[in-house]
Amino acid sequence: MxxxxxxxxxxxxxxxxxxxxxxxxxxxxxxxxxxxxxxxxxxxxxxxxxxxxxxxxxxxxxxxxxxxxxxxxxxxxxxxxxxxxxxxxxxxxxxxxxxxxxxATGRHDRFALPIEDIGDVVARAGSLYEFRILDRRSLRNGEAVRWPDVPDGTPILSLDCLHLSDGTPIQFERRLVNLDAVPEVAAEPFDSVPPSRWLVDQVPWSSAEHTVRAVNATADMAALLGVEPGAACLSIRRQTVHLNRAITLVHFLSVGDRFSLSGASITDSATELNL
Amino acid sequence: MxxxxxxxxxxxxxxxxxxxxxxxxxxxxxxxxxxxxxxxxxxxxxxxxxxxxxxxxxxxxxxxxxxxxxxxxxxxxxxxxxxxxxxxxxxxxxxxxxxxxxxATGRHDRFALPIEDIGDVVARAGSLYEFRILDRRSLRNGEAVRWPDVPDGTPILSLDCLHLSDGTPIQFERRLVNLDAVPEVAAEPFDSVPPSRWLVDQVPWSSAEHTVRAVNATADMAALLGVEPGAACLSIRRQTVHLNRAITLVHFLSVGDRFSLSGASITDSATELNL
DNA sequence: CGTCTTATTTTGTACATACATTATCGCACC
DNA sequence: GGTGCGATAATGTATGTACAAAATAAGACG
CATH class of the missing domain: 1.10.10.10 (Winged helix-like DNA-binding domain superfamily/Winged helix DNA-binding domain)
Known part of the structure; x- marks a missing residue:
C-alpha cells in the first residue's frame, strides 16, 4: 500500500x-x-x-x-x-x-574564516603567481630551531619561501617539515610545485591549529617583502597534525595592504534554503 | 532471523x-x-x-x-x-x-579559522572583560556613512565601542545595524550586554562575510587603544546577512600584540576517530 | 563506424517494523 | 516532604523491503 x-x-x-x-x-x-x-x-x-x-x-x-x-x-x-x-x-x-x-540557542558564535592556499587566491584574482625557494636545509630539532611539538633530535626540513603576485612579493613563508612523518619530502625539489601545495596534496591531516596576528615588519622582513620597516603585516602560524604526529609548522608573513584573509561562512541549511 | x-x-x-x-x-x-x-x-x-x-x-x-x-x-x-x-x-x-x-581528493584546502566573541576570549583567558559605548547615533544610510549593501535612506544605528581586558583597551568596534531589519535594537541601552552579544543572541543570520587585514594604527585609533601611532593592528570586517537583508556591518580593530585570532580546525571524522 | 537504445549496476529515497536507550514525570513509600 | 523507582514518552539504531534515479556498459542498427 x-x-x-x-x-x-x-x-x-x-x-x-x-x-x-x-x-x-x-x-x-x-x-x-x-x-x-x-x-x-x-x-x-x-x-x-x-x-x-x-x-x-x-x-x-x-x-x-x-x-x-x-x-x-x-x-x-x-x-x-x-x-x-x-x-x-x-x-x-x-x-x-x-x-x-x-x-538551538547560541549557535551564532560559529563564525569561521576559510584559509586558502595563497596560490589559489592569487590565481583567482587574475594575477600571475610565482614563488622562490630562498633557503632549504636539513637539520635536527633543537639545533638551530626548536619545534616544541616534536621531540628533540627529530630530522627536520626547513624551507624559506617567497610568494609573488605579478612579480611583487606578497608573502614570506618559513616552514618546518617533520622528516620522520614525511620522509618523501627530502627528495622533492619544489621547482614547480610550492611546498604548501605539495604537502596538501601528499599528506593527509586530521587537525590544524591556526594563529593569526598583526605585527610590524622587522628590517630584514621589510627588505624581503619590499616595504618600509614597521609596515603592518599579517602573521599566520599553522601547525598540522596527523595520527598524533606534527607534520608541518608554518609561519606566513604577508604585507598588510597587499593581502587579506576573507571568506563567507554560510549556515549549512541556508545553502539548501537559498536564503 | x-x-x-x-x-x-x-x-x-x-x-x-x-x-x-x-x-x-x-x-x-x-x-x-x-x-x-x-x-x-x-x-x-x-x-x-x-x-x-x-x-x-x-x-x-x-x-x-x-x-x-x-x-x-x-x-x-x-x-x-x-x-x-x-x-x-x-x-x-x-x-x-x-x-x-x-x-575524495583535494579535501585538504579546507582550513578554517573560528572567529569568537571577544568577551568569550577574554573571559576564557581569565581576565576581566569590560566594554564602553563611546558613541551612539541614529542616522540614515548615505548621510555621514555609506553602507554599500543597504539602500540609501535606510535608518541605521551606528555604535562605537571599546573592549577592555583587565582595564587595557584591546579592541575598538565600529558597528552599523540595519534598523529596518532589527528595529528592537533602537530600544536597547547596551549597558550590560555588548552589542555583539546582543545581536548574536537576538538575530539569526544565514551568512556572514569576513575580511581580515593588518593595518598600521592611525593617530586617533592609537590614542584610543593606548599604543603608539603606526603599531600593527588586526582589522576584521564582518557583514552578516539574513533573508537577503544585511543585518549588521562591523569593523573591529585590535592591537597586534594584545590580540590574536586562533583556533583549531579538526577534520570531522577525526573527532570520532581520536586521531 | 558511429549513434541510438536498452540493460545493468550502484547509489538514493521511502516506508514499515522492531527494539534500545534515556530522561522525565509522577507516585509510592519512608 | 524528599527520595527513589518504575512507567512512559521521546529519540536512536538496525534491519527488511521496494523502488527510483543515474550513469556506465553493452548491444542493435543505421
Whole structure:
C-alpha cells in the first residue's frame, strides 16, 4: 500500500498520491508546507529550518515530536527522523531523548574564516603567481630551531619561501617539515610545485591549529617583502597534525595592504534554503 | 532471523551473533575491523575513515560497493549506507551512482579559522572583560556613512565601542545595524550586554562575510587603544546577512600584540576517530 | 563506424517494523 | 516532604523491503 503512496520523484507536482491510507487527513494530496522540490527529507529540512529562520519557531522552543511532524507533513516517521537528525547534526536543533527536540540557542558564535592556499587566491584574482625557494636545509630539532611539538633530535626540513603576485612579493613563508612523518619530502625539489601545495596534496591531516596576528615588519622582513620597516603585516602560524604526529609548522608573513584573509561562512541549511 | 543477528547495544562485545545467514564468512562472530564501541554505523565510519587516514585506501581509489561492505562488516546495507553517506556529506568520500564510491581528493584546502566573541576570549583567558559605548547615533544610510549593501535612506544605528581586558583597551568596534531589519535594537541601552552579544543572541543570520587585514594604527585609533601611532593592528570586517537583508556591518580593530585570532580546525571524522 | 537504445549496476529515497536507550514525570513509600 | 523507582514518552539504531534515479556498459542498427 505504501509503495503506491510514495511520492513520485519524477513528477514533482506530488498531485497523484493515493489517499486510501490516510483518510483522516483533511488535505487530500499536496503535503502542506512542503515545496515538492527534491527528496522528501530535504523538503522537510527546508520547511523546519524555514520556520526557525523566519522566526516562527523561536530559539529554545520545543518542536512537535517525530510522530506529530510525520502526520503533519504526511510522511513516515523515519523520513522526519532523517531530516530532523540532519538538522541537529548541523547545529540547528538540539535533541534530547524523552525531552524532545528544541531550536538551538547560541549557535551564532560559529563564525569561521576559510584559509586558502595563497596560490589559489592569487590565481583567482587574475594575477600571475610565482614563488622562490630562498633557503632549504636539513637539520635536527633543537639545533638551530626548536619545534616544541616534536621531540628533540627529530630530522627536520626547513624551507624559506617567497610568494609573488605579478612579480611583487606578497608573502614570506618559513616552514618546518617533520622528516620522520614525511620522509618523501627530502627528495622533492619544489621547482614547480610550492611546498604548501605539495604537502596538501601528499599528506593527509586530521587537525590544524591556526594563529593569526598583526605585527610590524622587522628590517630584514621589510627588505624581503619590499616595504618600509614597521609596515603592518599579517602573521599566520599553522601547525598540522596527523595520527598524533606534527607534520608541518608554518609561519606566513604577508604585507598588510597587499593581502587579506576573507571568506563567507554560510549556515549549512541556508545553502539548501537559498536564503 | 536478522532480528537476532542485530548486535546488542548493551553487551558491546558483539560476540553473540548468529551465523546461519552468512555461513560463507570464515570469522564466525566478531565483525572484522569494527571496534564494538557505540552504534554500528559509527563503527563503520571509523573503520572506513581509518583506512583512508592511515593511507590504506588512497585518494581517488574506489571503495567496495555497499553490498560488499555490508557483507564484509556483517551489517545490513542500510547501515553501511548511513555510514558512507555521512562520510560523503563530511567530504571524505565522493559518490556517483552506478560508478561507485571514491576517496575524495583535494579535501585538504579546507582550513578554517573560528572567529569568537571577544568577551568569550577574554573571559576564557581569565581576565576581566569590560566594554564602553563611546558613541551612539541614529542616522540614515548615505548621510555621514555609506553602507554599500543597504539602500540609501535606510535608518541605521551606528555604535562605537571599546573592549577592555583587565582595564587595557584591546579592541575598538565600529558597528552599523540595519534598523529596518532589527528595529528592537533602537530600544536597547547596551549597558550590560555588548552589542555583539546582543545581536548574536537576538538575530539569526544565514551568512556572514569576513575580511581580515593588518593595518598600521592611525593617530586617533592609537590614542584610543593606548599604543603608539603606526603599531600593527588586526582589522576584521564582518557583514552578516539574513533573508537577503544585511543585518549588521562591523569593523573591529585590535592591537597586534594584545590580540590574536586562533583556533583549531579538526577534520570531522577525526573527532570520532581520536586521531 | 558511429549513434541510438536498452540493460545493468550502484547509489538514493521511502516506508514499515522492531527494539534500545534515556530522561522525565509522577507516585509510592519512608 | 524528599527520595527513589518504575512507567512512559521521546529519540536512536538496525534491519527488511521496494523502488527510483543515474550513469556506465553493452548491444542493435543505421
Amino acid at each position: 505504501q509503495g503506491l503512496a510514495r511520492q513520485s520523484l519524477t513528477d514533482r507536482g506530488g498531485a497523484e498520491r493515493g489517499l486510501a491510507d490516510r483518510a483522516a487527513a483533511p488535505q487530500p494530496d499536496f503535503r502542506p508546507g512542503l515545496d515538492g522540490k527534491g527528496p522528501l527529507f530535504g523538503q522537510i529540512k527546508r520547511a523546519v529550518a524555514g520556520q526557525i529562520l523566519r522566526g516562527h519557531w523561536q530559539a529554545g522552543e520545543r518542536l512537535p515530536n517525530e510522530e506529530q511532524l510525520s502526520s503533519l507533513y504526511g510522511v513516515s516517521r523515519q523520513t522526519v527522523h532523517k531530516a530532523i537528525a540532519l538538522l541537529a547534526r548541523e547545529g540547528f536543533l538540539v535533541r534530547r531523548r524523552r525531552a524532545g527536540t528544541f531550536v | 536478522q532480528g537476532l543477528a542485530r548486535q546488542s547495544l548493551t553487551d558491546r562485545g558483539g560476540a553473540e551473533r548468529g551465523l546461519a545467514d552468512r555461513a560463507a564468512a570464515p570469522q564466525p562472530d566478531f565483525r572484522p575491523g569494527l571496534d564494538g564501541k557505540g552504534p554500528l554505523f559509527g563503527q563503520i565510519k571509523r573503520a572506513v575513515a581509518g583506512q583512508i587516514l592511515r593511507g590504506h585506501w588512497q585518494a581517488g581509489e574506489r571503495l567496495p560497493n555497499e553490498e560488499q561492505l555490508s557483507s564484509l562488516y556483517g551489517v545490513s546495507r542500510q547501515t553501511v549506507h548511513k555510514a558512507i553517506a555521512l562520510l560523503a556529506r563530511e567530504g571524505f568520500l565522493v559518490r556517483r551512482r552506478r560508478a561507485g564510491t571514491f576517496v
